[in-house]
Amino acid sequence: PLNCCINPSILSADFVNLEAELARISNADAVHVDVMDNHFVPNLTIGLPVVERLQKVSPVPLDAHLMIANVDRWAPLYADAGLSSVTFHVEASDAPIKLARELRARGAKAGMALRPATPVEPYLDMLPELDMLLIMTVEPGFGGQAFLDVMLPKIRRARAAVEGSGVNVAIQVDGGITEETITRAAEAGANVFVAGSAVYGKPSPADAIESLRTNGQL
Numbered sequence: 001p002l003n004c005c006i007n008p009s010i011l012s013a014d015f016v017n018l019e020a021e022l023a024r025i026s027n028a029d030a031v032h033v034d035v036m037d038n039h040f041v042p043n044l045t046i047g048l049p050v051v052e053r054l055q056k057v058s059p060v061p062l063d064a065h066l067m068i069a070n071v072d073r074w075a076p077l078y079a080d081a082g083l084s085s086v087t088f089h090v091e092a093s094d095a096p097i098k099l100a101r102e103l104r105a106r107g108a109k110a111g112m113a114l115r116p117a118t119p120v121e122p123y124l125d126m127l128p129e130l131d132m133l134l135i136m137t138v139e140p141g142f143g144g145q146a147f148l149d150v151m152l153p154k155i156r157r158a159r160a161a162v163e164g165s166g167v168n169v170a171i172q173v174d175g176g177i178t179e180e181t182i183t184r185a186a187e188a189g190a191n192v193f194v195a196g197s198a199v200y201g202k203p204s205p206a207d208a209i210e211s212l213r214t215n216g217q218l
């Protein structure tokens with residue numbers, strides 16, 4: 001599905017009122033759940049018990065972004081929780097092909113994320129194993145950072161590879177997506193857009209989602 005999705009990130013939501021915060025984005029395609037362990041990234045958020053509860057109450061599908069070490073051990077448990085998609089960082093995995101297969105076998109879409117300095121080329125042969133490729137457009141760890149325009153060529157190369165191999169892999173971008181930068185990311189070939197501060201930082205997150213859709217021509 002090309003140019004489908006706005007996935008707000010609950011990293012910018014009120015962590016004390018997550019159920020109410022989910023209700024404010026019921027027009028989103030999915031909710032992006034940032035899991036950080038203070039090892040893979042220098043920040044700490046929530047883990048499996050909280051995500052399992054979110055999965056039970058969320059009006060929209062859950063899209064987990066695991067920024068954690070030992071991801072080969074943890075990611076399958078998020079798939080078992082019933083999440084729609086589970087994305088692991090390739091830098092944290094010892095066996096990414098095995099892990100992607102395990103996620104799919106457990107009923108989740110398999111996503112693989114690349115930090116800004118991780119090139120996409122070594123992983124192009126893996127595309128058939130994936131449902132989504134996440135190209136980070138900031139260093140993972142914190143919301144509210146500026147979009148890295150230097151990632152645009154990487155998005156373009158990933159899009160060309162996806163088209164060239166005929167696989168159905170979504171290209172997700174995460175970090176610094178705003179009403180302004182979404183236009184460039186979409187033009188480069190991204191079709192799933194994560195936005196934290198550009199959604200939850202606005203008085204009406206639901207309206208912010210619709211503005212992003214308009215500007216991204218979704």
Ligand code: DX5
Pocket residue numbers: 009010011012032034065138139140141142143144145174175176177194195196197198
């Ligand atoms: C950053 C997280 C992002 C973050 C994006 O490490 O992976 O999902 O919430 O926040 P914004 O949209 O504010 O850059």
Ligand code: ZN
Pocket residue numbers: 009032033034065174194
């Ligand atoms: Zn994220």
